[in-house]
């Protein structure tokens with residue numbers, strides 16, 4: 608700031624260089640204010656343009672869970688206006704705005720990032736969900752580019768666990784144009800209960816507080832993806848150990864077969880609660896509020912409280928599908944609600 612002010616003053620037609628130096632108490636201090644620097648400030652207009660700082664945010668973050676190597680990946684995100692945001696169904700918007708304001712966030716909109724977790728477990732590269740692909744337009748679909756930025760090709764992913772069949776989690780599985788699998792060598796895993804729900808004759812979304820047309824599009828999208836990858840799905844169940852150090856946890860409500868995942872290595876653990884909570888301010892300040900995308904609202908609320916209680920009691924490090932990137936944090940329990948504590952980025 609100081610140098611910028613000096614530049615302005617030195618090039619101002621109203622102030623001579625001597626005046627400018629006097630103003631800063633630098634007149635006569637040539638040893639400090641070198642002739643070269645003076646010439647540079649006088650010819651500021653001839654210098655190359657200052658580069659713009661606008662552009663995409665970096666979208667991958669490396670960390671470890673004990674001896675496991677992990678990567679948080681961003682697939683994009685969107686920021687619905689307060690009036691259209693899916694949080695606190697039935698609650699006055701002023702209460703939602705107050706929860707945002709309490710967390711020092713803008714109150715005219717909410718932020719919903721899409722995050723994916725990749726963990727290297729021995730010879731396996733296991734990814735949890737795949738982002739939106741092209742299903743949500745330009746707000747999503749950055750996963751493959753962010754994998755590439757981290758030096759990973761889609762064909763190197765050996766296993767994908769789809770936490771639940773919502774488009775922001777399965778959308779990246781199929782190429783929208785060719786309908787071919789994006790992750791050609793990955794085994795695909797899904798909770799047996801989730802698979803059965805969406806492939807059943809009439810998936811029941813009647814309790815989900817969304818317009819009928821939207822509910823129909825949820826069903827059509829999930830069924831198209833499951834059908835498009837028919838024969839590749841391997842059905843799993845909560846309680847099963849897919850790999851040493853990876854536990855599948857039953858977390859129903861957001862969808863009937865929604866799962867959370869617990870990674871363990873040595874004394875360290877990471878609980879990926881996926882979509883049991885959606886906003887680091889609102890979902891924690893008001894865990895009793897319904898989210899518009901919850902298929903079974905009362906069950907979703909019970910699951911949210913159960914997982915957050917566990918995370919707080921066990922001081923678990925957590926990851927979420929929609930927490931602020933890189934989506935790592937901890938949970939504090941406070942009487943009838945919670946607080947999400949963002950983990951600072953590591954230095955190395």
Ligand SMILES: [Zn+2]
Pocket residue numbers: 773775776882928929
């Ligand atoms: Zn989601």
